[in-house]
Amino acid sequence: MGSTWGNTIKISVFGESHGAGIGVVIDGFPPGIGYDEAFVLREMERRAPGRNKQSTQRKEADLPVIQSGIYGGKTTGTPICALISNTNQRSGDYAALAAQPRPGHADYTGMVRYQSCNDPRGGGHFSGRLTAPLVFAGAICKLWLHTQGVTVGSHIQSIAQIQDMPFDEVCIDPAQLEALRQADYPVNNPRALDAMLAAIEDAHMAQDSVGGVIECAAIGLPAGIGSPMLDTVEGRLSSLLFSVPAVKGVEFGAGFAFAALRGSHANDCFYLDGDMVKTETNNNGGVNGGITNGMPLLFRVCIKPTPSISSVQHTLNIETGKVEPLSIHGRHDPCIVTRAAPVVEAACAIALADLLREAKGYA
Helix, strand or coil: CCCEECCCCEEEEEECCCCCEEEEEEECCCCCCECCHHHHHHHHHHHCCCCCCCCCCCCCCCCCEEEECEECCEECCCCEEEEEECCCCCHHHHHHHCCCCCCCCCHHHHHHHCCCCCCCHHHHHHCHHHHHHHHHHHHHHHHHHHHCCCEEEEEEEEECCEECCCCCCCCCCHHHHHHHHHCCCCCCCHHHHHHHHHHHHHHHHCCCCCCEEEEEEEECCCCCCECCCCCCHHHHHHHHHCCCCCEEEEEECCHHHHHHCCHHHHCCCEEEECCEEEECCCCCCCEECCEECCCCEEEEEEECCCCCCCCCEEEEECCCCEEEEECCCCCCCCCCHHHCHHHHHHHHHHHHHHHHHHHHHHC
16 A cells, blocks of 8 residues: 655555544654644544534544654654544445445545455545544644744635635735634635535535635745755645545646746746845745745645535446446535645645755755
8 A cells, every 4th residue: 555655754544444443653753842632633623524514424533542652742753653443434335336336436446456355445545534644644743843933724715616715825824824724614705605505505405516626825934945856845745635535636826827827927026025035926836946935835736526426326337247327325525625624734734844854954
């Protein structure tokens, strides 16, 4: 399994959706960092299922039980291991799916890759359930990033066709990111939220689902983090962001909008603000040549619609060799996006902690 990531801070995610539990090991984390349990549990709560009607009704406490690496309220510098129990499985919901790989899922590719030895219940190791240990690791990394003056935050940029107010690309306030972290639905415009929730409910009533976009920012990053060519900031972040199930696109700064711009509008011109070098615009999302330039790191992640939908689909039955109707039962989110913000932030925090530790000479 390709479930280990990182250079200086390495994470290993383990477990299956309907196994006894899931968890993560974090290696290379610095010693002496205070373990803020309330902060970590709030991060876990933001992602947890069953918190609202837009979420799957599988209810899990998602309480991480620390096995090692934290003592006396501080990190020890040895591997941090956390276990999260699975307490609300309904594996019978998936029994009929063995012969019919679900459209949009990893049932077929996982079966081929692991010669039918993988655990298919609830998606097994491919399930979005595995984002819970990722959020724990991200929360731990946020604690260290905070000591370095770096803050990571996000909001729901869009759901279906409904757009939230984007971040100010050149000036993002830490207080704004904290307010979004505390919100049940992290949006900048409450009126947009009302329309988003209506779009989710419409899809739910139609036995369907919708996707959306998360916009994420990191502020306080110094210039000079990252490397050119084959080890860029964008590449490192993307490699972890694409590990999140349902992520199908990542863009930095203006992203694909660059294709419609002229260079005179696309370029970010430098100027001196006191003794700090800044740019007038931030179309490049805080990165030039794969290296941070000191402006806010800004990117967006596309989350596809939940592939498990209640309406009947037609797909291959591997046993009969025929395309047959498929009805998917179980508890699924009509929209994953409402729970995705802390997951995207976690991936960002882990990647930045790894990059920053490397820049400080811990490689």
